Amino acid sequence: MTLKPRAEQKIQELLHKGVFIPNPPTIDIGDEVRTDQISARDVSIYPGCRIYGDKTVISAGCRLGYEAPATIENCRLGAGVELKGGFFSHSVFLEKASMGMGAHVREGCILEEEANGAHCVGLKQTILFPFVTLGSLVNFCDGLMAGGTSRQNHSEVGSSYIHFNFTPDADKTTASLLGDVPRGVMLNQPPIFLGGQGGIVGPVRLGFGAVVAAGSILRKDYPEDNLLIFAPAPPGSVRPFTPAAYPHFRRIVENNLLYLANLKALEAWYAQVRKPFLESLEFGGFLYAGVVEQLASARKERLKRLRAMAEKAAAPALTKGKTATATAGRAWIEHLESIEGVFGAGDPGEATQRFRDAFIEDFEKITGKDRIPYIEAIRSLPPEAAAKGVSWLKSLVNDLCETASRTVPSLNLFNKSI
16 A cells, blocks of 8 residues: 655644645645644635644644745744735744735744734744734834734834844844833833834834834934824935944944843743743643744844944954944953843842732732633733833843943943933
């Protein structure tokens, strides 16, 4: 008897489990894919789909490739996720997240509950908090966006928007922080609105409640909340270009360190708060492991990009006429291992631990041991309890930034309030 090809065997296994595959010969499943990590409940895989990777997880209610063929490679999908067409690799999509056809989602992405994009959206090293919505024809790599309280009151990125994340010096120390983790996780902040046909030249910080006019290109930070921003275009000019000049070296470093600190705060939030909620779900342990993996990937990416920028700033062939930048670059390189240690450390300071313990105690009293859905649990927090959580995560962010600044004292980092 001739054995069936491995892919066909896996397809038959899925059909036997009850997965809806209307045209089985049109899909491909890699030998390494584990069918026991694909739910038997209400999963639909439409023609033209390709599923690869031993880490791939597909939870109940997922729909893949309804609008166009979709490739899934080592992605973890929570319940009700819809990936309607495109390429999706090494990323995590939590409950009811969705992307339209033509999406290109690469490694390092986390789309939390009901975060979504329309057609032709490109993401890489991108973290979207619940409900964040991206319009069509959007390129939004290297950023974290929070804000909003529901699907009716969500942060929005207008169509034809670009996060400019690659510089003329060919580096990517450009991660932008739109909102922040300490307040954003509480799902009680006003949404951020980025008007269509606009852009951000990263790294940029933006406060909650910001409304950016359509067509605006942001080139500086607007960390205050509730601003209406009309970013003027710079005057036309032609002048000599100096490679690797980095006139705003300190600001770039500060914004990257603040981004790293927020990643660490999000990691702490998942470990201390979100983990039990995820683990109560089908394949929840895999989802949690995926989030931890992507956060580690994001931290590694940011540190790698900072090292590359510092090396260019300090390179002997490029330092003529820019002594201050070269000195800063050399100082950064000299202390980089210590900086990496700051953001890899496990134990927070004593004050941060006290804030954490006070919040966790209140949180467990309010939400109880019977795990209600995560979004519902966060919304149930009274303002005073949510404020304790913000204090904990803000303290963690501040501790990390202050420790990093002491590690490289010559850069005089964070001499203003963080």
